[in-house]
Amino acid sequence: MKNFKETLGIDLSKVTLDAYLHSRKAYQQFENNEEGFKAMLTWARIEGKVKSAELLICFEHTGLYGMKLATFLEKKKRSYCMVPSIEIKRSLGMVRGKDDRVDAMRIAQYAHLRRESIKETRLPSKLLQKMKQLIALREKMVVQRAGYYTQLGELKRVYKKGENPPLFTIQEKLVAELTKAIAIVENEIIDLINGDAEVVFKSLKALGYYD
CATH class of the missing domain: 3.30.420.40 (ATPase, nucleotide binding domain)
Structure with a gap:
């Protein structure tokens, strides 16, 4: 202990x-x-x-x-x-x-x-590996989307509405697609947690929270 x-x-x-x-x-x-x-x-x-x-x-x-x-x-x-x-x-x-x-x-x-009796949480190795990969992918896409948001903001300061529309439309589409992809990954993470609920909460059960 x-x-x-x-x-x-x-x-x-x-x-x-x-x-x-x-x-x-x-x-x-x-x-x-x-x-x-x-x-x-x-x-x-x-x-x-x-x-x-x-x-x-x-x-x-x-x-x-x-x-x-x-x-x-x-x-x-x-x-x-x-x-x-x-x-x-x-x-x-x-x-x-x-x-x-x-x-x-x-x-x-x-x-x-409960510091003297509490048992630590430990994630199963398979679940942990999948979770790491999904979280890393999500964070990468969040950073990419933020970059496009920044570029769009800079373009709006340089160009008037209607000028050079491809610069706007292409990046706006990329932002929209990344937003959809981020939502998909987040749902995958939630499904992974819910799908392996018995495994994820195994350590919590060991703490005595569930009979």
Whole structure:
């Protein structure tokens, strides 16, 4: 059994991560991407005054965003647990309204209370590999689409409406196609999670959340 000296609760959203260290009562917000994940781990280690092995990371199972963070933590071999949101509500009670900082604090508190008995989440290797590939593909297309958005914005500043239409129409079509492709990949990720639900939640069951 690991000796966790600090717990880090994370409230996930599409754009940001709200992180809270239980013992240090420290809060910080990060971007929800790989650079944000790296910055968060560095902050938690320094602010929490703990070694990586002494930190338990906890967050709700939120589908795409949760799996993205989980694959990163798996790669870094960090201790973490994904918890169904209903379990945290059932354990700590309901809270009115939505406050990301409070939610992160409650998740950290939940993990702290169970730090001596909680079992870490581990994704099955096959699922992890597929998830990594799909997430990498999605991120690549998101970057490509952003590039076309930027180019279109620059063109609008240079050309008047109706001038050089191919420059606009071709790139607008590319943006539309990339948007469709991104949605397809996101659905594939969700289907992968749902299709392998028994495997994905196997470790969660081991935590005692399901009878």
